[in-house]
Amino acid sequence: MSTSPNLAHLLPPSWKTDIDRWYAEDTPSFDWGGLVVGEEEQEAFLWAKSGGILAGVPFFNEIFKRVDCTVEWLYPEGADLPYDSKTKVAIVRGPARQLLLGERVGLNMLARCSGIATISKRFSTLARSSGWQGKIAGTRKTTPGFRLVEKYGMMVGGVDPHRHDLSSMVMLKDNHIWASGSITGAIRTCRRAAGFSLLITIECQSYEEAAEALDAGANIVMLDNMVGEELQANAKKLKEVYGKGPGGKGREFLIESSGGVVEDGLLARIGPDIDILSTSAIHQSVQHVDFSLKIQPRKKS
Structure with a gap:
């Protein structure tokens, strides 16, 4: 047993x-x-x-x-x-x-x-009640000096702790892209340094940015602050174009929804093409x- x-x-x-x-x-x-x-x-x-x-x-x-x-x-x-x-x-x-x-x-x-x-x-219970099989994940917006306890509490509660620090995974957000000049250039630079063992996540504001990230080799595309039909349509199209289904490019990748994910709006973010919902609502306030x-x-x- x-x-x-x-x-x-x-x-x-x-x-x-x-x-x-x-x-x-x-x-x-x-x-x-x-x-x-x-x-x-x-x-x-x-x-x-x-x-x-x-x-x-x-x-x-x-x-x-x-x-x-x-x-x-x-x-x-x-x-x-x-x-x-x-x-x-x-x-x-x-x-x-x-x-x-x-x-x-x-x-x-x-x-x-x-x-x-x-x-x-x-x-976690709310997400599972809808039949969704993806992951709820906490963020790095933790209390300074208390992250280990807060991430531990997330795991006891049954959610994914996401990355624990800057070294856990490569996550390139809007500031990284703006400072480096392009999504493609940022991914290539990181991949040369990080090697094969670290996942690369790219924060994207549009379908076009997510497509560029996947073409450049991203493992996870984070559709930031997208909601409703825009979120679900973009996620579906990305899976159709880049996924392993008929006519897709055969890529294996994850789609993450982030930005303003709260308990009352949780079910509206869930969809068949969304793999991860990341939120700070489980540990802030x-x-x-x-x-x-x-x-x-x-x-x-």
């Missing part, structure tokens, strides 16, 4: 240094409140106060491991937490001072990662999932 892969295994060796940076930001000097609570072992309950998809478990675990605390999860990562009740999600154990050191760092990360996973799941961490009161003797 197949099981879902553990997404934590994707994280690079350097990911834990992010947590050092988060702690350095949150406690750069003295921990004044820590003086009050001391080192007695305590239990704290992690509560989800709003529903959504739980995401960010490996980061949360490491945040509390750094301060000598342990986390016992009551729900697995990817669980759909109920919207109609307050839900105990985990129990965190450790010295009171250490629990409070990790509290805000852990909650901030978990709230945002889970929020991204939640809206990613909504986008996202509603976070509301979590709190509460130390349990001491029992009176």
